[in-house]
Amino acid sequence: NAGVTQTPKFQVLKTGQSMTLQCAQDMNHEYMSWYRQDPGMGLRLIHYSVGAGITDQGEVPNGYNVSRSTTEDFPLRLLSAAPSQTSVYFCASSYSIYGTEAFFGQGTRLTVV
Amino acid sequence: SQQGEEDPQALSIQEGENATMNCSYKTSINNLQWYRQNSGRGLVHLILIRSNEREKHSGRLRVTLDTSKKSSSLLITASRAADTASYFCATQGKTSYDKVIFGPGTSLSVIP
Numbered sequence: 001n002a003g004v005t006q007t008p009k010f011q012v013l014k015t016g017q018s019m020t021l022q023c024a025q026d027m028n029h030e031y032m033s034w035y036r037q038d039p040g041m042g043l044r045l046i047h048y049s050v051g052a053g054i055t056d057q058g059e060v061p062n063g064y065n066v067s068r069s070t071t072e073d074f075p076l077r078l079l080s081a082a083p084s085q086t087s088v089y090f091c092a093s094s095y096s097i098y099g100t101e102a103f104f105g106q107g108t109r110l111t112v113v
Numbered sequence: 114s115q116q117g118e119e120d121p122q123a124l125s126i127q128e129g130e131n132a133t134m135n136c137s138y139k140t141s142i143n144n145l146q147w148y149r150q151n152s153g154r155g156l157v158h159l160i161l162i163r164s165n166e167r168e169k170h171s172g173r174l175r176v177t178l179d180t181s182k183k184s185s186s187l188l189i190t191a192s193r194a195a196d197t198a199s200y201f202c203a204t205q206g207k208t209s210y211d212k213v214i215f216g217p218g219t220s221l222s223v224i225p
Contacts (some may be wrong), residue, residue: 041217042217042218058212096209100161102146106152
C-alpha cells in the first residue's frame with residue numbers, strides 16, 4: 001500500500017520559473033491538502049480539497065494553484081517561483097475533512113534561486 | 114486563529130525518562146491531534162482526542178485535553194533514542210469545514 005506519494009523529492013528552480021508538484025494517494029480519501037513547512041513555523045496550509053472538483057484556499061494560498069480532477073491526484077502548481085517559496089512541501093490526505101487522521105507524503109524540498 | 118502552540122520549543126532528556134510536551138490553543142475545538150516528524154520525513158499521526166474526551170492512551174503515549182484551559186499535553190513514558198523527533202499538535206474547529214491548523218512543534222532529543 002503506497003499511501004501518499006509525492007514527486008519530486010528535491011527541486012531547484014530559478015526565480016520566475018513554474019512547476020508542478022505531484023501528489024497521489026491510493027486510499028480513496030476524499031480530503032487532500034498541501035502544506036509548506038518553514039523553520040520554526042510548523043506547517044501552514046496552502047490549499048485543500050474536499051473531493052474531486054472542489055478546492056479551497058488555506059492560510060497561505062498566494063502564488064499557488066491547485067486542481068482536483070480525480071480523487072487520487074492533487075497537484076500543486078507554482079505559477080512564477082519566488083525565493084520566498086523556498087520550503088519543504090507536504091501533501092496529506094484523510095478519509096474526511098473532519099476528525100480523522102491525516103496521512104502525509106515524504107515531502108518535496110524546493111529551493112528557488 | 115485557533116492555532117496550537119507547543120511548549121517547550123525544544124526538550125532534551127536522557128533515555129528512560131519521561132517527556133512531556135504541551136499545546137495551547139485559542140478558540141474552541143472539535144478535536145486535537147498529535148503528530149511526530151522524524152528528521153527529513155513526513156508527519157506520522159499519533160493520537161486524536163475529541164473535545165468531549167479528557168485522556169487517551171496509545172502504548173507509551175498519553176494525551177490529555179483540558180478544554181477549560183484550552184490546552185493539551187503529550188506524555189511519552191520511558192523514552193527511547195528512537196523517540197527523537199519533532200512533535201506537533203494540530204487543532205480543528207467546531208464547524209464541519211474548519212481546517213486543521215498545526216503549531217510550530219516541539220523538538221525532542223532523547224540522549225542514549
